[in-house]
Amino acid sequence: MVMADIDIEEGRQFWSFQPLAEHAIPVVKDETWPRSNIDRFLLARLEASNLTPAPDATRETLLRRITFALTGLPPTIAEQDAFLADKSARPIESAIDTLLNSDAFAERWARHWLDIVRYADTSGGSGAHPMPDAWRFRDYVIDSFRQDKPLNQLIREHIAGDLLPFSSYEQQIAQLTATGFLVLGPHNYGDQDKELLALDIVDEQIDTLGKAFLGMTIGCARCHDHEFDPIPAEDYYALAGIFLSTKSVADAGFSKWFTQPYPLSTEEESEQASEKARVASLEAEIADLKMRIKMQSEPNSVSEAGANPNTGNAVEKSDPKKLQAELKMKEDLRKELQEKKPPARPSIMGVAEIEQPKDTQVRLRGLPREMGKTVQRGFLQVVTSPGMPSTKIDRGSGRLELANWIASDKNPLTARVLANRIWQHLFGHGIVRSPDNFGTTGNSPTHPELLDHLALLLIQNGWSTKKLVREIVLSRAWQMASAGGDPNGAKLDPENELLWRANKRRIDAESLRDSILTLSGSLNTERGGPSLPPDFKTEFDFEITSLKRSIYIPAFRNRPEEIFSNFDFANPNFVVGKRFESTLPTQSLYLMNSPFIHQQSNLAEKQLLEKSADAKGAVLRTYRHILGRAPKDDEMSLTLHFLKSADFSSEARAGLVRSLFSCVDFQYIH
Secondary structure, eight states, X not given: OEXXXXXXXXHTTSGGGSOOOOOOOOXXXXXXXXXXXXXXXXXXXXXXXXXXXXXXXXXXXXXHHHHHHHHSSOOOHHHHHHHHHOOSSOHHHHHHHHHHTSHHHHHHHHHHHHHHTTOOSBOOTTTOOBOTTHHHHHHHHHHHHHTTOOHHHHHHHHHHGGGSOOSSHHHHHHHHHHGGGGGOSOOXXXXXXXXXXXXXXXXXXXXXXXXXXIOOOGGGGSSSSOSSSSOOHHHHHHHHHHHHTEEOEEOSSSOEEOEEEOOOOHHHHHHHHHHHHHHHHHHHHHHHHHHHHHHHHSGGGSOTTSBOTTTOOBOOOOOHHHHHHHHHHHHHHHHHHHHOOOOOOOEEEOOEEOXXXXXXXXXXXXXXXXXXEEEOSOOOGGGOOTTSOOOOOOSSOSHHHHHHHHTOTTOTTHHHHHHHHHHHHHHSSOSSXXXXXXXXXXXXXXXXXXXXXXXXXXXXXXXXXXXXXXXHHTSTTTTBOSSOSOTTHHHHOTTOTTOSSOOOEEOOHHHHHHHHHHHHTOOBOOOOSOSSOTTOOOSTTOOOOOOBXXXXXXXXXXXXXXXXXHTTOOOTTSOOSSOOOOOOHHHHHHHHHOHHHHHHHHHHHHHHTTTOSOHHHHHHHHHHHHHSSOOOHHHHHXXXXXXXXXXXXXXXXXXXXXXXXXXXXXXXXX
8 A cells, every 4th residue: 555655565584573483493513502592593693603602691690680681680699509508500590580579670760661661750841840649650560560560561551540340449540640751741731732732642642652651753744744754744743642642641721641540449439438328328318307306396296196187197295305316416427527638649641532432633733723634533454454353443542452553473573572671671771772763773682583582582471571571681692701712703694693602791879879878777668658848849949868769769750869860860851761871080989989879888888897806808799799799819909908007997987888889899780
């Protein structure tokens, strides 16, 4: 089908739009090296390039690597001792399973997800308005990774959680919270041009959804047909119609994101029904009392026999004062019940359906009032292939249909994009090195057959993050050393695209902060809860004092925490599939001079070095505690000389800890 200058059928021939294929497992010359099919795919490419893989990493190196990769935290000395003492055939397997089932794994891998859904606790822009409910979405994501929720289900809930069936109150709340994904973006809510604001919000939603889950830069088609990929502007507005039929903004003079109160639980509904029944019962009793008072105050209305002449029912004669007192008591109780306000209900950021969803028109040059032809709501034609869910939208906004289309096993993009992201977090680079762009301007896969193999594994294992992570880290390829190996490797493959060795990687900002807090004994292990205090006003003068894991402290769009801004934290204004990695003087200066590093170093030296009579043992413990390895002979000698020359002063001991926090072996994973 040809639309304008875009040939959709020709576009479908591009590698990323091709259906997933089950490729034959390669035959390799060295059958002794592979432990898995992943190894066979990689080794076949190495052998074809006359390269050999690096040797296996040492146990010490491997434990530190796996612990940081899965949890973002360093291994304890007790974990090191247990791992090194394990004489079983595959000690790594039990260590991996323990880490995969930890809360720390959920927090670490949720943080990866938050990078691609541009999570923040403020709205950004000049206003930078606080989003006091954003933390509920963050905790929902952490919970999802703790439960190993299928990734395609996670996507469905992000896009259409309010439209999905649920079997419990907890599931209902989780799914409503999940749609916060659509309203977490940075927007200028003060814009008085409401049509432009609505279109800008939809544009950001489409751009985020496209990059995060499909690896496509769909937002480029807002003003005209996509210049590079087979996405006509009409496809963009087919998607825009879905989100313009979705309530994302609470309309007011000054707009803000849409929120709704928590729905009532079954118990709360029952309690409310009981309260209504109680008020209704009181109303009946009050009416009866008034009638009795009236009957007794009107002599002709009650017969000698004490019966109401109108109804014939007996009317009990009572003391009028007692009746009046009883009436007042019941009226006061009714007033009290009617005036009793239910407790304030928490609110949820999210979206809802508008009353009259409809298709929209193409906006010429992307301008809100320059109308072109009306486009039926739908999806990207180039990605739609036989076997995928129907593209027809019969009712509602179409978000549910869109969610099912993106999350389909038959979608050629979604599983590839997610498998590539998991691979990247474990190896440092994706098989596609442009993780947010699987289009023609992105990078081609270095191992396309392996990428399909991983994507199919993800689907076959129920879209489980943990199962794919486990499969990858158990491969021999992942467990290679980062040094040594084939001397021709640096010449033939300087970027290590063929993975002839492991990549040496710097730990990220959160791992740096969380590790230092852990090693000093300062980490607050409480989980979840609001990021912002109740009296929070603005991020510009707010001082972060929390010692909880970094995922729980406020993520600001305009003024990130100092350690985050220095060490390349993901910019929450954008989808960040791969963080920028810089090497700047300010990083070294921070590690040498910041009050945070000095404070944590002082705390660490007190528990590691202060009361030790055995100087050599204390140094050994300090190196193992901070670096996950024993000091080399020259390191031990120099460290002891340094401490002795300063008479083991607290300043020298803290200086040693700071030097270890600043060294390459702490900042990098080998």
